[in-house]
Amino acid sequence: MQPINVAVIGSGFMGAAHVDGLRRVPGVNVAAVSSIDRPRAEELCRNFAIPHLFDDWREILQRPEITAVHNCTPNNLHYEVNRALIEAGKHILSEKPLTLTSQESSDLVRLAREKGVLTAINFNYRGYPLIQHAHGMVSRGELGDLHLVQGHYLQDWLLHDTDYNWRLESGISGESRAIADIGSHWCDLIQFITGRKIERVFAHLYTIHNTRKKPRQEVETYKGKELGAPDQYDEVSIDTEDGGFVLLELSGGLRGSLTVSQVSAGRKNRQWFEIDGSRRAISWNQEEPNSLWIGHRDQPNEILIKDPSLMDANARTYAHYPGGHPEGYPDGPRNLFLNFYRAIRAGSENVPSPLGFPTFEDGHWEVKIVEAVLRSHREQAWVEVEA
């Protein structure tokens, strides 16, 4: 088995996390890193014996030995980079959001299909074993008819007006922040688990801090909390939302509600959902990902622990340790990467089913949802997510 040569574009929080995950995937060789932050990229290459470092990601396009590329650039570069990679015939695993507009994302989907490259988007929370098992439960009908979905995605790393990060800047991050950054994960999970598409939304967004204190030094995502309030800053105005409420209608008439916030003290990364059906309900919280609550009307409720011997055959492939040995955040993307490279290896004639990772089509739909949310907020009316 020849290892597949992979390049990672970006060496920030996400770039390093991708390298970490890739190191754990069988048959993969991290052959190159590209980054505008040379010192961090050099450290990454040194630490993990990565042979090539490119200052300009375009150099990757010229390297035929590189089969697949992870796009960990800032949001505003996603389209350009993804497009160029497709055109160069590379398989791509892109960070989300896929692009800043649905016109762009639609473009990528079409182009990738034409070029026959495999695409993946890092909705990493799908990689948790119990998320896979939840998906299996719904598709086997164990929940019965679905009655409603609900949940929230809450964080506190942007609580204070002294919290700052490039994700606050719409020019880099896009027109939507809380919904696009974290709400999109929740939407993806719900759609994946239920097998339904979000088709209509009613949204009410809010911004707590209309101005924030931008430190004169750059701050990595999530790192501001450790650094504390900056000494030197510029007061800048903020045009993206700190959170929002979204009412949903999914295909088949399923209805739901989502609350998103990046200003909820004490909630670090609480992504929670509940899906209620006629036979059972399920509830899951990302901060304690190794247990799944299963609600019953006529018998005791259940707590399913992530335990290979208790999960279905598909979910079991996402669990690398026995029950009671918690698997965490870094193990999720690793699983998606594993499946992505398995699919690449299988080749277009033997596409595995299920694929085991979200694709650019999923990424495209998310961009459409975010656009619908923004429009609904402006119009204060229900808005269709147009196919």
Next chain:
Amino acid sequence: MQPINVAVIGSGFMGAAHVDGLRRVPGVNVAAVSSIDRPRAEELCRNFAIPHLFDDWREILQRPEITAVHNCTPNNLHYEVNRALIEAGKHILSEKPLTLTSQESSDLVRLAREKGVLTAINFNYRGYPLIQHAHGMVSRGELGDLHLVQGHYLQDWLLHDTDYNWRLESGISGESRAIADIGSHWCDLIQFITGRKIERVFAHLYTIHNTRKKPRQEVETYKGKELGAPDQYDEVSIDTEDGGFVLLELSGGLRGSLTVSQVSAGRKNRQWFEIDGSRRAISWNQEEPNSLWIGHRDQPNEILIKDPSLMDANARTYAHYPGGHPEGYPDGPRNLFLNFYRAIRAGSENVPSPLGFPTFEDGHWEVKIVEAVLRSHREQAWVEVEA
């Protein structure tokens, strides 16, 4: 100290619960029960040495020695009974909803004021010690500026289409079911704790079972689950909601979201809220009422146990046992009753502050909220709760 003579109208689930609570209130004598269900009423009188049993609640109006009356009739009688009691000069503690229309509830508020009777409405969950403490935290500014509120009220006792109860019949129970029955409790708690009024709503209601199997024998509230599906039934159509999603705007621009369901498997009576502020957040779940989650951004989160030595002076009066000695559902209304009779005893010149119980004005506002929710659902637009 002469005991205050009290009558209870109704001997169902709620009537018996009121007698239970009243037996624990100092200085109160349950002097009469009125009920259309003579056998149950007789049993209640026998069990607790209640001297008078009236088949017709109007007989209470003629009894000058009865100072206060608990109205535990079905919803469609609330107005008539409450009105007659006010006119007879009785202090009233009424079950909720106060009336079926806001015209009626407004009428009662005005009349009670004219007659100078004390009124209370049984939003019993205010009686939990930690709810009082939460109210205190907000009013002392411990949460800082309020960012958002969210929560749900979920039950499963109406999950199956074989579940039946008079509360399903709009003729008896009113035009709204899930929102008026349980959503109203949540709205009351949020308004009480935050000190803000719900002023605008956007609602999306749903009905899972458009028809249900009505058993040919009557079923007490919550009791159907124990009896199982009925053998003999009539298929009847249902015109009240099984649940709904409500977006909220409270005074001062505070926004929120509520999910209500009576068809969520495994959720027995899960009334949960989270209130997020600039300094702290709090979260509470009625199914585990003896602990309050307090969220922090820059220090560990806290779990406050219902412990008199850890709560504020007002909340402490709601706790009758030390920390670690859980107090439950029946202890909440008992506390409200206690405060109601304390206020009666104090007399109109010495009204205690805070009163320690919700009044008909609170009940009236809830009726207005429910009406706004129903209208918003019909119009799919934001609707003002008109003062």
Next chain:
Amino acid sequence: MQPINVAVIGSGFMGAAHVDGLRRVPGVNVAAVSSIDRPRAEELCRNFAIPHLFDDWREILQRPEITAVHNCTPNNLHYEVNRALIEAGKHILSEKPLTLTSQESSDLVRLAREKGVLTAINFNYRGYPLIQHAHGMVSRGELGDLHLVQGHYLQDWLLHDTDYNWRLESGISGESRAIADIGSHWCDLIQFITGRKIERVFAHLYTIHNTRKKPRQEVETYKGKELGAPDQYDEVSIDTEDGGFVLLELSGGLRGSLTVSQVSAGRKNRQWFEIDGSRRAISWNQEEPNSLWIGHRDQPNEILIKDPSLMDANARTYAHYPGGHPEGYPDGPRNLFLNFYRAIRAGSENVPSPLGFPTFEDGHWEVKIVEAVLRSHREQAWVEVEA
């Protein structure tokens, strides 16, 4: 149905709690209170229309209309009061410990049998619905063969050396404190649920504070925390344990371990146990008494909520509210009282089975266990609990 006239001896924390519970029991009339604290007793009588107040409990012996008596005196009076009551032919519900020595407790058991009075001892935690259900599960064999039991009973109200209460004085409270006061509850629960007797113990006790600061004013049980450290005090030496570790052997070779502490910060009244069997395990924590964890090896674990529709027929009679309506500490003794008076009413010819409350025989065995624990600690060897 004539109500049964009951007297309560003692008006402290426990005396008032008994009155509260008795007010909720059908067919019972609290006819008298006896207390050495006249102001508190007067308040109790006034609040609940109790007609008689005796300064000397012996007056009760002369009152033929009083059928049953609750003995809520300090531990060192238990024997004398219980003995006199039996001799006067009163049915007795006594606070625990039954007596300070097993010679005394054995005496009471014998005497009560001779006199044909009904006896009960307030191991109140048996009154929780899920404890009854757990007992049913074991007796129906749902746990299979029992492998081990374990647990703890932890409090923090005696953490500081400034915490003081009469329970610290061996002259009043007995030679053992933590084990006799709280460990005994745990032992009773385990014996009740498993249907096995504790037959051998190995104990290791410890005292953190060999001296404490006794305030010059009396402090009610659990109340010191609210008052804070006293200004004026005497340094007194302490000869009872703050906690201990006890290894257990129960009948049938079942083994176990118990940890007891009154000096565990943050644990208010945490009585927790786990019982592991060949088919299932169960775990329960008194601070969250409305859910029972059920452990499985080959299927998901379960959380049984206190819900009449999900519990067995016997346990259901201990639950007065539907699932999700938490019942708490005060509801437990109320249930035992209910069963005690049901048994009195049934008369000796129709003794209900199960009785539904612990008797003096249970109390006697607990005294024997405590004696064995103390001896084991002294000898640092296994000690038999002699029948």
Next chain:
Amino acid sequence: MQPINVAVIGSGFMGAAHVDGLRRVPGVNVAAVSSIDRPRAEELCRNFAIPHLFDDWREILQRPEITAVHNCTPNNLHYEVNRALIEAGKHILSEKPLTLTSQESSDLVRLAREKGVLTAINFNYRGYPLIQHAHGMVSRGELGDLHLVQGHYLQDWLLHDTDYNWRLESGISGESRAIADIGSHWCDLIQFITGRKIERVFAHLYTIHNTRKKPRQEVETYKGKELGAPDQYDEVSIDTEDGGFVLLELSGGLRGSLTVSQVSAGRKNRQWFEIDGSRRAISWNQEEPNSLWIGHRDQPNEILIKDPSLMDANARTYAHYPGGHPEGYPDGPRNLFLNFYRAIRAGSENVPSPLGFPTFEDGHWEVKIVEAVLRSHREQAWVEVEA
């Protein structure tokens, strides 16, 4: 920076886990695997581009380019392999138990010191960030004087008599099973966190299944549950314990209690402890490793989430993701490896402090504790752990 070449001996559950961890450590190159299971070893080498595969681990001794070795052999080989590696001048990270007897382990400690090689033993749970933080809390005096420790380590993978694995065979695994396999982890954590040594023990062990059904095919650790009961088996007698109760005395007079079981239905890998001090208590459960309970007497309890911004400087280096991004079982050993290779790189002149991993001295003490436990069980008396 030249990468350090590392060999891993063993390719079972643990061998593969070590490779996974090593792949994530900066500056490390997995250069060789040695295994008697060639197919699994070949797969491992192929998957992760490991250049060398040795059938005989002794070949590693001849390879000067291999600087460090991970010993993942079965317990009965630990001594021989560790000894040979030391003599060959390799730095060693050994699986636990260090050896089967304390004579052997003492030998290794002495020899390693003589040879100047760095040693580590994989008490992997020390690698959790919150364990490090707990250690910091105690050493900074935040808990005050320590009152008691307690806890358990419970599993269910050996519940049935059809569960089988080499760890059941004393010839391979050693005279103690449950205590040596899992109890030792708990003892290590407690000693590490409190900074105290276990000096005396009183133990009571038990074996539920005196015979087990050994399948005629080999079963990997923890894997039997997935496979179900075997068709073909031999009834074999078992001479190691399924669990035990251990009372402890640590240095400074600190006392404690531990319960160990591999036959507790529903408990997958529940390693729980509580440490109670005069100022605070802490409690932690390995199945939910990202939160630490902090108990207080006079203020609300706290829940510290694994969040770099809330932990001390040392603990922060064990956390690779922000708060709310759970880190799990595989991230613990990775941290120890990281520190081990950091120490190797630093060289003997610049030994980091703290080292950040347990050494053979810790492993040696554990062997002594296990021996004392076994002797105490035989003698049913307190036994000193002799230095």
